[in-house]
Amino acid sequence: MPANPMPAAEVAVSADLVRRLLADQHPDLARLPVTFLANGWDNAMFRVGDELAARVPRRELGAKILVHEQRWLPQLAPALPLQIPYPERMGLPALGYPWPWSIVPYIRGVPACDTDTLDPGPAAAALGGFLAALHVPAAADAPLNPFRGRPLRDRAENFDANMRLVSGQVDADAADRVWSAALAAPGHVGPGVWVHGDLHPANIVTRDGRISGVIDFGDITSGDPAVDLAVAWMLLPAAWHEAFRDAYAVGRGSDEALWTRAKGWALYLALVFLAYSADNPRLLGVGRRTVAAVLG
Numbered sequence: 001m002p003a004n005p006m007p008a009a010e011v012a013v014s015a016d017l018v019r020r021l022l023a024d025q026h027p028d029l030a031r032l033p034v035t036f037l038a039n040g041w042d043n044a045m046f047r048v049g050d051e052l053a054a055r056v057p058r059r060e061l062g063a064k065i066l067v068h069e070q071r072w073l074p075q076l077a078p079a080l081p082l083q084i085p086y087p088e089r090m091g092l093p094a095l096g097y098p099w100p101w102s103i104v105p106y107i108r109g110v111p112a113c114d115t116d117t118l119d120p121g122p123a124a125a126a127l128g129g130f131l132a133a134l135h136v137p138a139a140a141d142a143p144l145n146p147f148r149g150r151p152l153r154d155r156a157e158n159f160d161a162n163m164r165l166v167s168g169q170v171d172a173d174a175a176d177r178v179w180s181a182a183l184a185a186p187g188h189v190g191p192g193v194w195v196h197g198d199l200h201p202a203n204i205v206t207r208d209g210r211i212s213g214v215i216d217f218g219d220i221t222s223g224d225p226a227v228d229l230a231v232a233w234m235l236l237p238a239a240w241h242e243a244f245r246d247a248y249a250v251g252r253g254s255d256e257a258l259w260t261r262a263k264g265w266a267l268y269l270a271l272v273f274l275a276y277s278a279d280n281p282r283l284l285g286v287g288r289r290t291v292a293a294v295l296g
Contacts, residue, residue: 004165005279006041009058013044017097018054024094026103040202042218053085053106056097063099065218068143070102073217076194082130083107083205083213107215109207112235113200113286119209120240126211127204127235128247131228135193138222148197149223152182152264162271169274174295175267182264185257192222199228200269201235201286229262230269233293234286267294 015034023030032049039045042062046054057063073086085104093099112118147155159179163172196203197219205213229248232241245259273287 004276006276006283007059009039009044010060011058011098013039013056013058013097015046017095018046018048018056020095021056021091021097021101022048022054025091026089029103040216043216047106048103051106052088053104054091055085055087055102055104056091057099057101060099062218065143065145065220066100066102068220069217070100072139072142072220076134079136080130080133080214082126082211084217085213085215107205107213109205109212111202111282112204112206112211113202113282115206117209118206118211118235120237121243122209123206123211124236124240124244125247127231128244129250130211130214131196131199131225131231132248132250132252134196135225135228137191138194142192142194142222143220145197145219145221145223148219148227149192149195149221149225151187151224152226152261152268155268156183159268159271162268162275165275166271170271170291171295175271175291178267178294179264182261182267185260185264187261188224188226188258193225195221195223195225195228197221197227199231199234200273200283201231202282204231204235224261226258226261227265227269229259230266233263233266234269234290238293238296263294266290270294 015036018034029048035047037045037047039058042057042059044056044058048054057066070087070090073084077084077086085107087102087104089103091101196217198216203216204211205215232244236244270287270290273283277283277287
């Protein structure tokens with residue numbers, strides 16, 4: 001079994017809290033039904049009526065990065081070919097709740113990790129095109145994230161620690177070969193680009209077998225796009241990786257070092273999920289499937 005559960009909530013977040021915050025700050029929405037959707041490491045999500053959702057931090061770290069979504073997503077959304085949950089309204093600390101929060105569009109569908117009906121061909125094209133549109137030079141004052149978009153060597157200590165935590169679950173020799181190749185690959189050259197930073201199947205929304213949106217931009221940052229391209233191993237069958245690469249590479253050319261780093265990021269993130277998702281079957285499953293894809 002994995003060694004640890006997800007980080008615990010630092011503040012209790014409930015549908016009742018969301019209803020009270022709406023009544024206090026957005027009274028025109030107060031009569032809408034509020035239902036819990038899901039929570040990740042940093043935020044809880046609640047559906048508000050038919051068209052909206054509330055994104056409410058459950059940890060202080062989540063509150064700190066939520067403001068990056070509030071600032072940058074409204075600017076990025078018009079250029080992206082898939083729907084993203086840019087904040088339509090913002091909430092303030094109130095009623096004993098200590099942090100900012102957001103009201104975003106509700107993107108209909110289910111997480112890609114919860115469906116077996118995703119059509120891989122259109123998914124590869126849609127996701128590759130989305131990342132090509134996102135990965136443009138970031139603003140000079142883009143948020144810097146110490147955990148994502150950085151050189152992989154900065155994560156080496158964490159990689160080793162997570163390998164120890166999941167000892168027995170992962171072929172250590174095979175993992176070392178992938179990781180060593182990724183560390184040896186030339187790094188990102190040129191200005192940092194916008195990266196999602198946490199692009200895995202639980203943050204990709206699907207509907208009727210197609211990708212309908214990408215959510216959870218809390219880790220948005222400027223840096224190496226390889227961290228996002230790791231999604232190829234996390235979501236797509238190997239037979240569709242080339243189509244994903246082709247959709248992404250339009251106008252960019254080929255960069256084998258980029259894909260070698262991306263494979264290393266896929267392994268790194270998979271180990272994080274294995275090591276810290278004992279109480280989250282969804283992310284635990286993503287971790288196991290990704291390890292199999294990377295090492296297989």
